[in-house]
Amino acid sequence: MSRVAAAYIHGHVYTVNEKKPWAEAFIVSASGRFEAVGSNEEILNLAKEQGLLIHDLKNTFVMPGIHDAHTHLLLASMQKLNEIDIGSDSTAGTIAADIQRGQCVCACAYAHVRGDWLIANFYAGDNFPDGRIDRKYLDNAFPDRPLLVRDISCHNVVLNSAGLRRAGYDTESKEDPPGGKYVRRPDGSLTGELVEAAATQAWSSLPQPPVWYVKEAILYGIQMSHRFGITSVQEASANTIYLHALRELEQENRLQMEIFPHIVHAPETFAAESQESLHQLIDIADTFRSEHVDSRFVKFWMDGAPIPPHFTHCDLGPDGVPDEKKLLIRFDALLSALTQHDARGMTCKIHCAGEGSARRALDALEIVRQLNPAGPRHELAHCNAIHRDDIPRMAKLRITAEMSPAIFHETSLTANFPHIFQWPFKELQDAGVHVTVGSDWILPPTPDIFPALSAIVERFGPETGRTAKEVGGEKICRIITLSGAEAVGKAMELGSIEVGKKANFIAVDRDLSRGEFADAKVLKTWFEGEVVWEDGEL
The missing domain is CATH 3.10.310.70 (Diaminopimelate Epimerase; Chain A, domain 1)
Known part of the structure; x- marks a missing residue:
């Protein structure tokens, strides 16, 4: 993909780089990476020296591209x-x-x-x-x-x-x-x-869809994600045909998204593929890695969904013991699989919709971490209900709390079932747990997470001289960018506007660092320095 180096000036740039959180301008190299970040004067001087194209951002708010920590792009x-x-x-x-x-x-x-x-x-x-x-x-x-x-x-x-x-x-x-x-x-x-x-x-x-169709569907999903500022995703239910489609799209130079496909280990329901075939796919996952695809990820469903009328999530009994009848994976099978994948350096995402499933998953992960202290970071998906006694365990075990689906942060279900939908953002943050947010796109009509972010921004609490919204805005901007990159082991490549990182960034119609997420609109999305979505207002 041929690109031309360019300078971007007069921006209100939130870099999500703690050492230098704000900038006015930056340069994107022909290779699609940030080459310089600084003031208008600094970047203009460099641009003139190098004879670069210059783009005026007109004081628009700019930040790194969003990381969707849980999506079902294909489905x-x-x-x-x-x-x-x-x-x-x-x-x-x-x-x-x-x-x-x-x-x-x-x-x-x-x-x-x-x-x-x-x-x-x-x-x-x-x-x-x-x-x-x-x-x-x-x-x-x-x-x-x-x-x-x-x-x-x-x-x-x-x-x-x-x-x-x-x-x-x-x-x-x-x-x-x-x-x-x-x-x-x-x-x-x-x-x-x-x-x-x-x-x-x-x-x-059901017949498996043909590869050509899977490719077109993935491209559609990528286009929709770009519309909402998303430039990297964790796919939560990948199977064989999905990875073959990604490989072909990469070979055709059409994959404008960082994708971290989580290959289903068990149960196989969401993958629509046999467990034997899925396990064979996990064994050869490394062969599908490419410039934009990192396939070292595995997915488990510990329990079901915390939604009426069936409420198939696993809760804790009065004695603090999980309801084993609600667990979809036997403990010994989970522990064996986690141990194997952890030893290979594969990150495991475990769907946990109740306090019981989360506790049982942590029980297994605690043993895994004892066996391999330096193993990869693993994740609990959803984290809508975590018993307070288990939150410190998550921090100790280096577990990412992946909070999805985003729409549930603002729904009436939270009020109707407070025991199920706790969303303990502040408690997780105070305990030092790594937190990410995902859309869980398949439930909502689009992967737009902004409305949900406006509902959680106040949970982070105020600081001296600053409102909760201001504090929460900065924390959430980090959660949806750099924290996501850290969760997938790509913090040196993605997640902030820093020299050497891939130039994935977005322009938004308001300053999100101030917590103004409600009704926010992405005006433009760049992937490796190339415009992949444009609203037309910038």
């Missing part, structure tokens, strides 16, 4: 490109009509990527009689074509009768699968709703 993009959006307010009387209407919208060139299956998003069980969805609401409209609808948590699905038959389910089954549940009617037959691991069989029955 979210596939939802937008060829799946049916029915919203979450469909009822027993409207769901089939909503899907039929959405099917017409999605009747495009991508419609065949899942064979003749229809995929729709999202239903909410409490919109249906007795708080339960049933395949009978789908069968009249879709008697022969297999249909799968995700719920609003994305952890559970409902299939129509044709889908159950195609996927090989026994509608009269009496036993639930390990880690999952078949929701049943009063007569014992399946409603079609499949909870957690019960959906694995359904997802594995």
